[in-house]
Amino acid sequence: MKAVYPGSFDPITNGHLDIIKRSLKLSGSLTVAVLNNVSKNSLFTADERVEMIKASVADLPNVKVEKFSGLLVDFMKKENADVIIRGFRTVSDYEYELQIAHVNDHLNSDVETIFMVAKNSYSYISSSIVKEIAKFGGQISDFVPKEVERALNKKYK
Ligand code: ADP
Secondary structure: OOEEEEEOOOOOOHHHHHHHHHHHHHHOOEEEEEEOOOOOOOOOOHHHHHHHHHHHOOOOOOEEEEEEOOOHHHHHHHHOOOEEEEEEOOHHHHHHHHHHHHHHHHHOOOOEEEEEEOOHHHOOOOHHHHHHHHHOOOOOOOOOOHHHHHHHHHHOO
């Protein structure tokens, strides 16, 4: 299978990283697809997000990081990929994720979505919460890779 893990990754967290590592056990290689959506108000530019992910996965084999905009199914086609990896942490994630999975299935039923359940220890970590903590000077080192910690502290200095 050729797997793609799409998301905003604004910024990548240890929860995302855990999904990447566990997905690699299933597929052997993975493309992390960073959504470059102008209508979404992100803290980091798509290029900054890509660079942070690249630094965070530098020691992992067979992980590619790419930007994409527009429809995920079109990106999947371009990449010749057939499996979408998504993660979920809570019941509220489930509802949102289910909707997206159904839409993607409608748009291209050859593409399957596989869900990875968040590890308990990462289930309360989100990019938004990490940003909130960093904004008020809290400790984020347990939640994000080193380069993300540096970048967040710089942003909110
Ligand atoms: P999006 O804006 O597409 O939801 P995110 O970057 O927030 O992008 O998340 C990408 C994917 O990773 C989503 O499927 C989300 O549920 C999942 N995810 C986010 N945080 C975690 C975490 N701590 N553990 C497991 N999965 C997560």
